[in-house]
Amino acid sequence: MEIHNSSAVSIDGTQYNFNYSSQPPIGIDNTPPRVELRKVVSPPRGSKKQKSTVWLGAVGDIDYIFDSVTVVHHPGMTRSAGSGAAPPDADYAFSFREGSRRTRALNPALVLDHLCRREVSFTLGLGPKGHFSSGGGSVQVILHYHASDGRQGYLPIHEPSPDAAKLSRILDSDVQYDGAIVTPAGLLRGVDEREHGEVATWDPICFESKFFRAGDGIDDLPSLALTPERARLNRLIEDLDSLDPLAQSLKAEERLGFDIFAGLVGGEYEKVLLDNYRTSGTGRSLTKTLQSLSIRHMLNPNGTLADFVSGATRTSPSDEWYLAGSDEAVTALVCHPVGKWVQAVVAIAERSLYGMSALRLVRERIGETELAIVDEFAWGRLDGWDADEWVEYLRWRGHQIEGNG
Numbered sequence: 001m002e003i004h005n006s007s008a009v010s011i012d013g014t015q016y017n018f019n020y021s022s023q024p025p026i027g028i029d030n031t032p033p034r035v036e037l038r039k040v041v042s043p044p045r046g047s048k049k050q051k052s053t054v055w056l057g058a059v060g061d062i063d064y065i066f067d068s069v070t071v072v073h074h075p076g077m078t079r080s081a082g083s084g085a086a087p088p089d090a091d092y093a094f095s096f097r098e099g100s101r102r103t104r105a106l107n108p109a110l111v112l113d114h115l116c117r118r119e120v121s122f123t124l125g126l127g128p129k130g131h132f133s134s135g136g137g138s139v140q141v142i143l144h145y146h147a148s149d150g151r152q153g154y155l156p157i158h159e160p161s162p163d164a165a166k167l168s169r170i171l172d173s174d175v176q177y178d179g180a181i182v183t184p185a186g187l188l189r190g191v192d193e194r195e196h197g198e199v200a201t202w203d204p205i206c207f208e209s210k211f212f213r214a215g216d217g218i219d220d221l222p223s224l225a226l227t228p229e230r231a232r233l234n235r236l237i238e239d240l241d242s243l244d245p246l247a248q249s250l251k252a253e254e255r256l257g258f259d260i261f262a263g264l265v266g267g268e269y270e271k272v273l274l275d276n277y278r279t280s281g282t283g284r285s286l287t288k289t290l291q292s293l294s295i296r297h298m299l300n301p302n303g304t305l306a307d308f309v310s311g312a313t314r315t316s317p318s319d320e321w322y323l324a325g326s327d328e329a330v331t332a333l334v335c336h337p338v339g340k341w342v343q344a345v346v347a348i349a350e351r352s353l354y355g356m357s358a359l360r361l362v363r364e365r366i367g368e369t370e371l372a373i374v375d376e377f378a379w380g381r382l383d384g385w386d387a388d389e390w391v392e393y394l395r396w397r398g399h400q401i402e403g404n405g
Helices: 162-171 228-238 244-251 255-263 267-280 283-299 304-312 317-323 327-335 341-349 356-361 368-379 387-396
Strands: 003-011 014-022 034-041 050-059 064-074 094-096 101-112 119-128 138-147 152-156 175-177 180-182
Touching: 034 152, 050 101, 050 138, 064 094, 064 119, 101 119, 119 138, 162 175, 162 180, 162 244, 162 255, 228 255, 244 255, 244 267, 255 267, 255 283, 267 283, 267 304, 283 304, 283 327, 304 327, 304 341, 327 341, 327 356, 341 356, 341 368, 356 387, 368 387
Parallel strands: 094 119
Antiparallel strands: 003 014, 014 119, 034 050, 050 119, 064 101, 064 138, 138 152, 175 180
């Protein structure tokens, strides 16, 4: 028999509505204890007045008590001198100010009793208060809990990342991503403070291109290495019976697939990336493949990236436009000059304004054969906007240049 309950509580003039259902336990539940975000309607976002409805549930043999909530406002990038947002409506549970981070008690607390395992739902209203000098900001909500066995943790209130949910299904294991843990069922679960490295963690590899400026030195070149968490994730992926689901993510041009294959060590994974591009051949796929190969080059330098760039520059004009955004490739090739890297950087520079300043930085490390390639490019740039820089380069090479100072 299922029991339906509801209650409404007013605190300081603010009304909190709770709806829940419960079912008597059947048999013994041996599932490891965890608390889950079962569903959220209209998850917190933006900086305006809003209202969310949240369903919480739990499994296992312990009780969970949600005792507090943290509301964080992240200001936007757009600045405004206007009068700001209106004060919160009285129906909302909590208000927030620009850039604020406040933790407030949940009164009454929400209890998930392991004897009945009732699912609890509640509405959470949020409203801005005071003057806001930025636009486009966002609100983040985190529930805090403690349990009958002494554990403590938190549960973010937002929708699961589709990529993290897919990876969790592929691994058939919980995956931690961006401070939240996603289950293979596609649900967010609580993050217990006792968990230290026990859950597979997916942090997309961050490799930012370097904008090379005059005066930069060799010591300014960036570096990249896999974290211990990423190395552990790699081992889990390498133990899979099939990489087809991740290869399908590449085919769909999803961030997940390109990031995973960027971080896996081994030529067989590089081949999957290259085969996928040869099959798709789209400009979008070219950009993502370049980024992935650039990361692979930073982690394990070889001639593949340079060869890929040289080949891609001979493709259709539309693809050449996408190649112009290959700043990561230039950075990786200059950091680790392997293979026909000078030819590759020159090929990119012919289609973009990026790359040649990087070659000037490392010109002392370039062989005479490769310098001749740079010379040819430099002579063709003497009528360009950056002619003075190339005059300086050619004079460094020993060429006599009339005019230009």
